[in-house]
Amino acid sequence: MAADQKLYVQVLRQIHQLILDRGLKPGDLLPPEQVLAAEFGVSRNVVREAIKSMEVMGIVRAVAGRGTELLPFSMEYILQSMLFFQVPGNESAVRQMFDVRRHLELSYMRDAFYALEKEDIQHLREVVDRIRVSYEQEGLFSELDRDFHLTLFRPLKNAVLDSLMNAIWEVDVRFQLEEKRPHLGDSVAKHEAVVQALEAHDFIGFVKAMEYHFSSGKYRNPGSYEEEVQ
Amino acid sequence: MAADQKLYVQVLRQIHQLILDRGLKPGDLLPPEQVLAAEFGVSRNVVREAIKSMEVMGIVRAVAGRGTELLPFSMEYILQSMLFFQVPGNESAVRQMFDVRRHLELSYMRDAFYALEKEDIQHLREVVDRIRVSYEQEGLFSELDRDFHLTLFRPLKNAVLDSLMNAIWEVDVRFQLEEKRPHLGDSVAKHEAVVQALEAHDFIGFVKAMEYHFSSGKYRNPGSYEEEVQ
């Protein structure tokens, strides 16, 4: 019976506590299901439900014949649930995600500008050049675009931010809500402007280019308050 | 055997497809486990594993004797996994979360300012007044603080943003990483400044107050580029 909460949730927490107590790190194996079941005094079925739940969250990976392995931090599993909520009538969730992404990028661009190394900028340059000739291949543009934006903010070394943006891009690639194909030339120019500003170490130009990048018909201009404050 | 992927994942997708096909909305009930098991040609255990996975992701809620109900959009379940990754050596994830929250709030504050209604501001005023006398009760301050910030951005009607911030606050309440108790008076002043600016319809004051709010010893000042651009 559900004394306080469901059994498999309690087991979930007990496993979590066990991870903490034993100081298990990514790559380590959890005790076998049978052992856990015996230790917690529950059936293997309940342990399985708990572990399967952890698996879809990207916390562990269970492989037959080997064991259940702890994985490094990730939030990619967000995609899983996003797909579920992608039912007709709730498609606004995708637009809201894009809105969050736009705000995040514009908000973090300052830190990113100063964190980017030469190699990063060089990589961005290569990506833009490849974008220019990516007209033909289906889906290639999305991948390059994603690479571009993730590279921008990777130097910040914020795993939460990385994972979040990655998840949002995953949604983007699948739903192609932005349909950039029609104005791909436009998009090339926008990315080109960003890279050029970076190569010139021009922060102001970088800010302008980023705001320009997000000012397409699909996106509302987020506005800036620098003309109001001071 | 795992032909392509694990069976419960396939069932997960089949259930998803079923939701789409039948156009199930939040509040609707999924078919019983036995029916699903029969329909998909798998054991009931596998169906349960799939459903439990959906449950921890906040997609459904299974209640004994009633059925499995579809839930409205949410991202609160992120908390579940964040807690797991909170193992020693990875505690930076929490700080990264706070950093993301700070950027989100500062980035969205403009939209929030213009979206806030009178009732919202009134509610904020009440919360601040209650914060002032929340010294004694343990944990009360955190709840009020959370209420304050969520109220700020709720008028934006962005479920993704709401859910995200809610999850981050959940982490905050649990870990109390910011330990505001020592300088609670300081915190009262910061919230007070925000509300006063809102009550006076003073956008610039609002911006200053928000930046002031996030400028404590714990938080790095995110900086602003208005003095550089233009």
Add this chain to the structure above:
DNA sequence: AAATATTTGTCCGTATGTATC
């Protein structure tokens, strides 16, 4: 109000495929 049916919750046992040694 009470009996009955439905549905999830939990357990047990067993067989099989697979990775590791």
Add this chain to the structure above:
DNA sequence: TGATACATACGGACAAATATT
């Protein structure tokens, strides 16, 4: 190659919670 350990998957059974009549 074989043996072992482990996750995978199945089926049946009963309890507990809820809904229905």
